[in-house]
Amino acid sequence: MNQIIIHVDMDAFYASVEMRDHPSLRGKPLIIGSMPNERGVVATCSYEARKYGIHSAMNIKEAYRRCPNGIxxxxxxxxxxxxxxxxxxxWNTYADASEYIALDEAYLDVTGKAKNFDGAREIAHTIKRRTHDELGLSCSVGVAYSKTAAKTASEEKKPDGYFEIPDEKAIMDLMTERDVRSLYTVGVKTAEKLHDAGIHTVRDIQEQREEVIRLLGKQGQWLTQIAFGMDDRKVVPYLPQNAKSISRELTFQEDVSNDVLLKDVLFLLSLCVDNRAKRYGLYGKGITLKITFSDMKNITRSKAVMSCESAIEIYKEAVQLFEQVKKRPIRL
Ligand SMILES: [Mg+2]
Structure with a gap:
């Protein structure tokens, strides 16, 4: 199977959009997210802010401690x-199929339109140029034979980067001596587990497959595959009619215990879900309520319904589920 996949990822997206629109912000440490006096995290920050060690998902108070003069x-x-x-x-102009991963990130299957790697390289550079000329923004683009490799390639030369990984040998040459952390999907916790077991580099994963699988189970199996560059996942375009569920959630600035307020919020969320369902001509066969409490514990409560076709029906079912839950302060 020969696929050619592009992974495109905007550089510091939210921050770059704001700096484009507000020239006075350019060149400054800009942190987009919660306010420092609130509870919350950094969504994105400018490259200037990254010099202070700030990154996405960092606690906003920690970001403020590191950079009190940031914007x-x-x-x-x-x-x-x-x-x-x-x-x-x-993106869609050049792709046979597009799979959006986030507002600013996608996999593009260009196998048909590009024909070969030269064609894909040209598409990648056209995307970069148009993004710059038409939108005043920069992106990093990776071209590769698989999704994992394309994602790895787009990370490689960030920001405003371009990199290609044409085959399994190329990714193994690139990755084998690196820390396990550099492998796609390996987060801090997984890396820690591997390190504790004496597995430090991608080569160690290649050489100690059994041990990795024993340690990490299903995830371990996946890692032993991508450590050898194996990944034949397809680009799956997002189609609303394929959606298995529609959901809306709201995180409170402060924990909420007030029942009346919580039910009001449930009603608003029901309206949003119903709105979205109507737009696609869908109806529900089940309702799920998810709650995160003040201590970050999550619960979900579900029930099947015959058919759920209006915001009021969604709301009534959701309230029933809500009333079965033991009351304590709620965060989400
Ligand atoms: Mg991005």
């Missing part, structure tokens, strides 16, 4: 969604 801004998701739609338009 802190809330995200403007409506704006980023609009930019994302413009990006999709560019």
């Amino acid at each position: 802190y801004m809330r995200p403007d998701f409506d704006k980023y969604k609009a930019v994302s739609a413009q990006l999709h338009e560019i």
Whole structure:
């Protein structure tokens, strides 16, 4: 099977959009996310802010400790969604199929349109040029034979990067001597487990497959495959009619115990879900309520329903589920 896949990822997306629109922010440590006096995390930050060790998902208080003189801004998701739609338009011109991973990130299957690697390289550079010329933004692009390799390639020369990984040998040459942490999907915790077991490099994973699988189970199996560059996953385009569920959630700024307020929020969320379902002509056969409490414990409660076709019905079912839950302060 020969696929040619592009992974495109915008550089510091939210921050770059804001710096494009507000020239006074350029060259400054800009942190998009919660405000330092709130509970929450960094969504994105500019490269200047990264010099202070700030990164996505960092606790906002920790970010503030590292960079009290930074500029802190809330995200403007409506704006980023609009930019994302413009990006999709560019990407889709060159792709046989597009799989959006986030507002600013996608896998593009270009096997048919590119014909070969030279063609794919040209597409990648066209995407970069158009993104810059038409939207005033920069992206990093990887071209490769698989999704994992394309993702790895786009990371390789960030920001404003371009890199290609044409085959399994190329990714093994690149990765084998690196720390396990550099392997796609290996996070801090997984890396720690591997390190504790004396497995430090990608080569160690290649040589100690049994041990990796024993340690990490299913994830271990996956890692032993990608350590050898094996990944034949396809680019799966997002189609609304394939959606198995529609959900909406809301995280509170402060824990909420007030039943009346919580039910109001449930109603708003029901409206949002219903709205989305109607847009695609869908109806529900089950309702799930997810709650995160103040101590970050999650619960979900589900029930099957005959058919759920209005916001009121969704709301009534959700409230029933809610009332079965023992009351304590709720965060989400
Ligand atoms: Mg990005």
